[in-house]
Amino acid sequence: MNKCLWDLTYLQQRAILAPTNEVVDFINRELLENLSGEEKIYFSSDSLCQSEEESEINMALFSPDVLNNLHLSGLPNHKLVLKVGALVMLLKNFDQANGLCNGTRLQVTKLGKIVIEAKIIT
Template structure:
């Protein structure tokens, strides 16, 4: 992550903020109680809980998003960090819904190849509802909604020699039938 000076910042404020962020990331900020920490966030950077809090955050980080989709570094220079994967899903869904154009929905596989031994147990333990509800790092969601101009990030190495590696950010340019 890169921090840059805003209009009203000074270099010492930026250094203090960067050190505070690093302490949070290293687990050194806050009071540790039973393996958990309580971190006090300054009120001037806290987004208050409201009906429009997520919209306000997206508008702040990605101002005038529809007009800036064609700018090459627009998404590269911005990011929303989220504490849980459920929050990431909410942000992604909200941002995708705000993009113009037709969406395409891709669903994951939701069945298990059961072995002969404990087939009934496996079918009960891995029902489609359970498989569709899995939300963990490194896996796309069960329902992936995409639109043209949407930014996407690769989760696996597809073709390293051509730069299609885990973490590569791309933008969907157009739908092509393969």
């Protein structure tokens, strides 16, 4: 299986369809476990923008625990675990002229401290 993950033609001709985010999370964990190499964990921001008024109501409604446990369609989870070779999909239009738009599939080639390098496979 690991050999297939580096064959671009193999990857371009396949997709996994899943009915719920829970199934997607399960499949992602299983596939990541099959990749060799070290995991890198990335976390989302979990605090209010400093321009927002810090009130007790805002802090109660938007505490880090609440923000970190949100699992919404189209919104990345708080914790992202990746390895080199993992397949990812863009959820936002970054550079449409160069093919970096919502739904573009990529394969991770390098994991930096705050930047992920990947090559387009679709």
